[in-house]
Amino acid sequence: MVRTYERKTSRGCMPDVIRRAIDHYHTTEDGVKKTAALFDVPKTTLRRQLLKFKNLSAPQREKNVAGLPLGYTRHRQxxxxxxxxxxxxxxxxxxxxxxxxxxxxxxxxxxxxxxxxxxxxxxxxxxxxxxxxxxxxxxxxxxxxxxxxxxxxxxxxxxxxxxNRANIDDFFQKLGTVIDRYKFEAKDIWNVDETGVVTVQKPRKAVEPTGAKLVGSLVSSESGLHVHVLMSSTRKELFVL
Incomplete structure (x- = not known):
């Protein structure tokens, strides 16, 4: 079976028709052939569903045929x-x-x-x-x-x-103590971060001939330089060092 299956038809008997046929079979003296003709369903289908109902446990039978699984079901999981x-x-x-x-x-x-x-x-x-x-x-x-x-x-x-939570809580507790002690404002608090930048651009994916062992894309240089950028900022200002 394919990994992504989509049902293409709606063939099969309606579940409510099958349930009414099963109920009619058990409440009357009509046989399988007559009941199938009365409700216009294949007798083989009705016989198969009657056997399924017969194999149900007693508590499931007490619920009548309303809970009987009918129709197409998904692939076994x-x-x-x-x-x-x-x-x-x-x-x-x-x-x-x-x-x-x-x-x-x-x-x-x-x-x-x-x-x-x-x-x-x-x-x-x-x-x-x-x-x-x-x-x-x-x-x-x-x-x-x-x-x-x-x-x-x-x-x-x-x-x-x-x-972790303990270290983070300890950090913010100490940060609050320092801010209250020295009366720091938002403009006095700086956030510093570092990143690396390569001077050679990364080639994009391209459509290439199938089977080619080596494909290339022109760039300014093969190795390039690794440049470290240090950025610091406050609430209102931004500086790049």
Whole structure:
């Protein structure tokens, strides 16, 4: 099956017609053939739905045929919606502590979860010990509003451990004490930041011949210079050093 399936027809019996036919079959003495002709539905379809209703548990039968699943259903999904949401939460939590998982690691994690909780999974998962690429593609599409594939920024351990609530609260508490002690105003507080600029522009993506091993784009220089720019600013002024 293709990764992105779109239904092209509306063939099939209406669910309400099937439910009324099943109810008529159980409340009258009419057989399957007569009931199918009365409601203008294929007898094979009616017989299949009657067998499905027969296999329901007693509490489900008490609800009558209103809760009987009918019509087309989506492709079999390995994890339930609740299980996938738990997996999304785990991935977001791992990203928050700077240990985000790459696509291969996510597929391995999905296989380990299915194996740990005895969830039926495709045979290829067991052979490769990881979920398939099709599952990962569908998983990302189902949760595209929550997660996406991005290139993380390299973060040192010192920076990651220093940026926490306790240190931030301590910083602003000391900052407030200094401002109150020396009566600093907004114009007296400066913000300084540093950045690096390369003198050679980065080539843009271009349409090139397929199979070419080397493609080029003219620039002013190949290596260029790395220039450090130090910028400082206050509430009203901006200086570049």
């Amino acid at each position: 390995v994890f339930t919606d609740e299980q996938e949401l738990a997996l999304v939460k785990y991935l977001k939590d791992a990203c928050d502590i700077y240990f985000g998982l790459c696509p291969i690691e996510v597929r391995v994690l999905a296989y380990q979860c299915a194996k740990q909780f005895d969830i039926p999974m495709p045979q290829s998962w067991s052979e490769k010990e990881r979920a398939g690429a099709d599952w990962f593609s569908g998983f990302m599409k189902r949760h595209k509003d929550c997660i996406s594939i991005r290139t993380p920024e390299a973060t040192s351990i010192g920076r990651a451990t220093a940026f």
